[in-house]
Amino acid sequence: MIENALKGNRPYWIWITLLLLVIAFGISAYAQQLRLGLSVTGMGDGVRSGITTMQFAFMAAVAASTTLVVLPYLHDYKPFGTIVLIAQFLGASASATALLSLFIDMGKPQLMLDLWRYATPQSPYSWAFFLLTGYFLINLVTGWATLGAERKGVPTAAWVKPLIFISIPWAIALAVVTGFLFVNFPGNHWIASLLAIHLLASAFAGGTALLLLIILILKKTSDFDAGREVTDKLELLVTYAGSCTFALIGLKCFATSQVLPLLWLSILLGIASISVFFVPTWKSSISWLIAASAGVVVSILAEKGIALLYSSMGGIVAYVPTLTEVSMTLGVLALGILFLTILLKAVVAVKTAD
């Protein structure tokens, strides 16, 4: 199945080359960080976390959100059968991206395996690492096994379903633990009680919107079409989770005064994007749908990015990521997208084989 990644048309190879180029930039930037330490980033006194941390948070959320597709499928909601594999592979790629983002943010990455060796139950960071690794493996293994069975036209092996069942609480735990990780973020003090539920809702909204975006792009660029019912359902999920998220962001407006304009920007963009799903003429246009789901993703990303503006001891600081930092972060993102592309290539090849 993996051999399909080596077969493709011209745009496919241009896409792969582009990703490899970004990855190469990322690797060279990371080599510089290994040599000089984290001082090559825009972080420092008062700024403990930067865009890599935000990428980690967002990707962990995306990974967790894929359970929204897996869950109805287990309840025999057949239409999702066509995209459940895409969701699982998105979960695996997003987990890998989140893990790599954590990795490039470590001061001593050579001790990565110590996070396993000295795993600490009371540490949210430890849990995040454990849950992400587990989620990556579960999704990759179950997805690959299902795809293999589908290609051979045989029923999926018996051990796959229990593993998928485990992945559901696993995903919810992942989103909640990420919430705990950000409790101590400056600016989150007064809304600490809302954090876990906020991250869960925003994960479901942002992640599902991203999944919808991927499915729409696949529809445009390949023979794979998930069908109207699936996209309708996903839009509904994005609308539900998105409404919750933007209501919660709205609550945040009462707790803070320093970043109010940015919060409003995020809320307005989010609501505008969601409202596209309510207008039938816009809904039938694939371009509008792509714009709307991208809008939801951007709005949630923007809201998460606000955390970067706070100083560690309160107040607002000027944090500007350096070029090295941006290259590293984009490199990790490109690696995740490359991984997803290869997996999806296999999925599309199997699904469109007959």
Add this chain to the structure above:
Amino acid sequence: MNEERREFIKKTSFGFLAGIGVTSGFFLNFLMEKTDTSLWADKSIAGTIRWGMLIDMRKCIEGCQKCVDACRLVHNVPDFGNSGYQIEWLQKKPYREVFPTSGEDFTGKERTGKSFPSLCNHCAEPPCASACPTQATFKRFDGIVALDYHRCTGCRSCMASCPYGAISFNWSEPRPAIKALNASYPTREKGVVEKCNFCPERLLKGKLPACVEACPEKTLMFGDLNDPKSEIRLLLEKNQTMQRKPELGTLPSVFYII
């Protein structure tokens, strides 16, 4: 030299080193220094100690940096100046930064005009130790919140969880930034965090922490908070004292007389 003899010496010395390596694995405490509690004989039994500090601001001289300098020297704390990558174990900070939630913003220059020694509070409920994913930050038997530089992965969870901003991260290689090297204390490397350690390396020899010893005015008082007869306890009983952000429930072991 004869080739065979060289081979023999090589192999035996490797074997010897390997032997030491293996046995030190079995006897983990073999190479570790132990606090000689007899040096603190008038104190309570080991295991019930809780080291603490009382900072009497009535005696502290504004502008004096003796405690800060002593700490820097003893622990090889690098000095990056104002580059935005500063490492601080002990520093003097304005009232508003040390007690931002004290509710005494308007009590006049006498209080708010001073700069207060601020260091790791060695909390009884340290949030940094709970946040650490590898237990590199941990609470010792004597209440000191210690840090294992070799186990630290540089994830900075502890910094995010410390409400006092007492932990610093080595954003770049610290060794070139050390002004005067003290060979009796290890240096750190880039990518790990560090903070005040309450000088256990001095306590085990029966000495007081470097900052306490360096203060000419006896502003800093060090002792066992669990010992009802210790000087620090008597002072705590007699005076009105403050802790930093007590509302968070971290139970700091550092107290201030304002």
